[in-house]
Amino acid sequence: MVDTASSTRAGTAAPGVSAPNADAAGDPAGGTPTAGTDTNVRIDVDLLAEHLLGRWAEDRRISRRLVLDPALHKVEGLTNHEHRVRAFDQLRILQQAGAIQRPYPPEFGGQDNHGGNLAAFEEITTADPSLQIKAGVQWGLFGSAVHHLGTERNHREFLPGIIDFSVPGCFAMTETGHGSDVQSIATSATYDPATQEFVVHTPFRGAWKDYIGNAALHGRAAVVFAKLVTRGVDHGVHAFYVPLRDEDGVFLPGVGGEDDGVKGGLNGIDNGRLHFDHVRVPRTNLLNRYGDVAEDGTYSSPIDSPGRRFFTMLGTLVQGRVSLDGAAVVAQKIGLQIALTYAMHRRQFPTDGGDEGVLLDYGRHQRRLIPRLATVFAQSFAHEQLLRTFDDVFSGRLDTPERREDLETQAAAFKSMSTWSALDTLQECREACGGAGFLAENRLTSLRADLDVYVTFEGDNTVLLQLVGKRLLTDFRKRAPRDAASTAKFVAAQVGAKLADASGVRRLGQTAKDRGSLAASVADLRDPTVQRALLAGRVDTMVTEIGVRIGSAGKDRARAAKLLNRSQHELIEAAKAHAELMQWDVFTAAVDEVAPGDTRRVLVWLRDLFALGLLEQHLEWYLVHGRLSAQRARAVSAYADRLIARLRPVVPQLLDSFGYQPGHVRAPIALGEEQARQDEAHAWFAAERAAGRLPEQEKKPRP
Known part of the structure; x- marks a missing residue:
């Protein structure tokens, strides 16, 4: 992808939002609030928007245009019955607009477009999550089950009524x-x-x-x-x-x-x-x-193993998890667009110059929102990878047992991480908007309430991460040696690694390399090979520790089961770490697709902030296991702060890259209402001051 920021639109700030200044290095300027100076960084918003839209960009655009229809929007304050009636009627609008036929065979009016179907379907979240899920029940679960678990006889008999919505189903x-x-x-x-x-x-x-x-x-x-x-x-x-x-x-x-x-x-x-x-x-x-x-009661199956048959059948229904991952990403983008726009408009507390500063110029406010912005970019690119894996399998292009296993693992991992993240992000966005965020009209409380159940939809996240963890253990067992001599060497290597952790050898090496220089520590942490080594090393260490522990049971299956149960918490943490590593890998691959220039530079900052956020979140583990020296640990937070300050001026451009229109956002505080209030207040005080009508302030004597 070519960065043409100099020749295309250069990121449009929200109305009334001025880009703060930062010095050439991107460090925060002195004083409060911690804004920055104009770094002259200009993202090619169109390029980045296309990158985020992914392979099925046109399907997403079609869906986004459709959900601008107010008839599809959630109306706050409806009774339970009224909301149900409205959602049911909205399904007919989707069906008549041709919005649900994409995944079905051409003979039923479809396009065999599996990836595009989910990409379009996820965008319905901006209209009303209830509509998205109700449509998902009808065509993504009920219809998909008939489509993928049935044969031609089932398709002929049942699919027409499902597709044309004459048979609403469960x-x-x-x-x-x-x-x-x-x-x-x-x-x-x-x-x-x-x-x-x-x-x-x-x-x-x-x-x-x-x-x-x-x-x-x-x-x-x-x-x-x-x-x-x-x-x-x-x-x-x-x-x-x-x-x-x-x-x-x-x-x-x-x-x-x-x-x-x-x-x-x-x-x-x-x-x-x-x-x-x-x-x-x-x-x-x-x-x-x-x-x-058969008519006489004889059972037959193309899959002899009952266990494999069961998991194959369930595997055909994995698209529910894929779509929930995408919907959670969409909801976070809307939430962040609301909260960050409000933070760029809302003024609070006098600054050194006497004027009130906008919320997003305060360091703590940046800290609570901008890292979450980096995370949603990571999740967006990871979801695109998941969609491609899904389409490879469901189109039949790469429908192999290995690819299906990859799909199930990615879907379980990414759905778990993004749906949990959605609850965290939407709650932080709500709090960051104060009382305005608690008003239903600004959507944040409603979005969070609707997405709450996503963490247990299509499999409880904790259960899904156990699936991921067991896949990691299976891969570990495949790598582990089987003969006595190799096993002895393997165990010795693990003992050596633990000794290195305990003795602080790694920490000493980092300390010697850095020589007390925070800049040297930061330079190392900016290196993507170092970032990946730290993230991957955590996964490998955790899985190896669990695998060796369970392996000590030998052929005693009862003891192995007990050891696995005792290791369940660690296994889930390892699965989370693996999901984070996969997100980092996909983010890095997405960065590599963009040509050198400001757009790539900003994506690198976002990727680095995502990585540092993970290191900071798990800092205790890295210190306990000797993977980071105390100075490197301090450098993690110091560099994260620097990246946040660098990203602050380009937040408006990053929000533009989401591509959502006012009709998608529909939150008054993010659509000019707060800016109008601020402008009115500023104009009033200016007029009163110019006319000399402002009273003198009480002056307290100095002690």
Whole structure:
């Protein structure tokens, strides 16, 4: 990518926002507030915006244009019922606009465009997260299950009604009693060869399908996950198309349910519970891509292993996690655009010159928002990589077991990190806007409430990170030697590494190299090879320690299980560290795609700030393990502060690169309202001062 900042628009500051000054080195100017001087850094906003939009830029643009329609926007203050009705009606707008057909085969009006579908779908978050999730239930879960778990016979019978929205539906997997533990669900589908039907049954209250979108009110049919039993054999979890309600919205015989009621967020979605009392469905309602039952009850599957069959079926539904990752990134961009714009308008407390300073010129305010801006850039580029992996698999271009495993690992890791980050970022944005941030009209409280459940949607984040951790342990075992001599060398190397940590050899080397110079410490930390070595070293050390500990159990599986359970907290921390490393890697690759110039320079600052933020967050680990000297540890925070000051002047340009229009942001404090108040106050005081009408200030005698 070529940086043409000198010939294209040079980053437009928000109305009334002046770029602060900084010296040539980018250090904060003296005094309070800590702004900077104009560094003359000019990002090519169009170039960076295109980079952020990614491979499916046009699909995102189409979706962004669509969601400018006020009919799709969330209206604050609606009752639970009113919000549900509005969200349901909005789905028809999406369907009629052709916004949901992208992933389906051409014979059903689709484009086989899997990556573009999710890229466009994520942008609906700017309109209303309830709409995004309700659309996701209908076409991303219900429709996708039929599409990817069914065969041609299922497609012909069920997909048309799902796509044209004549059959609103549900994705009935989760049970009250088992949550993320799908393999242990109790709902069964027992085959009756006499009638060639499956009998779907919920044996007890804890087996009710729960938290199911569209179940309380709108769902006419559901893809129900149940244990397939035929000829007295349980073949594990399979998916079945089960009608729920008649045309008048009344439950069909044997089907029952309840309304989950008002939730902490996403109240445009009618979540509810479903149960089944010996409900009969035709044999052909089994979604039979990975398992089928003949008329006589004979079971067959292209995958012999029940475990591998189960995980393959669930793997086809990974797009829910992918889309949640993208939606969390979008929500953070909107939140940061609101909070940072407000911080560039809002004035508070007299400065050395007597005038009030804008909030974003204060060091602490910069510290609370600008590092989070760097993080959302990292997550945005990481999500683009995840989308590409997803499209490789679902398009069939690179649908290999290894690529599917990569997809599942990336989706679990990135979804966990971005959804947790969204809650943190939106809360910080809310607090950074003070009372204005607490007003519903400014969206921050609403966005945070709606995204709260994302951390447990499509798999609780903690459970998902265990999946990532187990992948890391599997890779470790593959690398670990198997013969006695090699094992002895391997163990000796680990002992040597621990001794180096404990003795401070690494710290001594850093101290000798730096010779007391903070500048030398900073120079080393700016080196991307040093950053990666520190991030990767933490992952490797953590995984190796856990792997060696569990390996000490030998063939004693019971002891190995106990050791794994005792190591669970460490394993999840290792999985987080691995996710952070992957984000750093993708961010660095994205930087490398941009030609030298100011745009790349700013991306490097953001990447470095992201890396230093991770080091600062885990500083205790690096000190305890001897990976950083005390001086290097101090340099981490010192250099982060310097980068934040450098980035302060280009914040308006970075926000421009998100590409969101006022109709996407829809927060008065970020659309000129606060600036108008400040201008009015400034003009009034100036006029009163010029007219000599301001009273004299009380002067207190000096002691």
